[in-house]
Amino acid sequence: MTDKLFGGPAIFLDRSDINTDEIIPAKYLTEVTKEALKPYMLEDLNLENFDPKGDKLKNARVLVSRENFGCGSSREHAPWVFEVNGVHTIIAQSYARIFRQNTFNGGMLAIELPKADLDRLFALEKEGEVGISVDLDGQNVIATAGGKTETYSFDLSPFDKALVQAGGWVDFADTRY
Template sequence: MKTFKGNVLFLDRSDINTDEIIPAKYLTEITKEALKPNLLEDLVLPGFARADTQDKAVIVTRENFGCGSSREHAPWALEVNGINVVIAESFARIFRQNMYNCGMFAIELPKETIDNLFLNYAGKEVTMAVDVDSNQIVIQADGKSETIDFKVGEFDKTLVKEGGWVGYADKNY
């Protein structure tokens, strides 16, 4: 199982698409590691700089994250940068499934909860940790701690625990 804990990158925009996460010109790479320097290279978001992705483990964002292409290079570009968790109001279907298929978390939270995360924590030193067994996100900032419950389907949780879909499918089908 991967690790789901660390610093948080806040991306305050909806509809961040796969071309923004990793542009098509890098799809000619045949290793995941090669995608590392180009994560979010084409992201259109005032105030965002590529360096902001350094030392992050979690992304918090708005609606429809990962829309567009089916490229699993998007989760891979996150993974090789140490980001195994994206928390959003909603995801595009293929991106969301790709995350769980890779044993990573794509967690959906209600709009009000996401609003509060931005309001309370964006711009601060904050860490988040996903507790796989209790379905909770533990947030630490300013020496205080907050816990948020989330929902995850049994299938998706199994994929996270087993490290992805290939091993599971090979065993069962």
């Protein structure tokens, strides 16, 4: 059973190809616990109006970005740094394969939305703080800002859904193989 919380305040990173070195620089890969990574989330990301030490990121529980999110290294430290900071839902147009698998393997959500939906979601941010909830069974993302609500449906492969429901790949594989 999952212990993850899907949904909450969202932070928007309006750039494609955000890589694993930006998410968690290699110099922190010397840590051997997930918790130790907590202070370093997105430390090397240079983006306009983004402060890796700011309250906006600190309060975020959902991260929204563009194409090819999480490209680069295989380091699972990337989804882990989100996990230990309570960000269990990522929404993007597409992901690098290893990052996407790592996220589902940890029982978290890497939701893909088509560009048009994502554009609408980014536009919603202009209305104010965006709160997002995820209806996992119905496969819908519900986003609210400034009294406005929008719903986007998403696809989830049965395997990815099973991983999220099982709380990750180790539990799934251990039962089955």
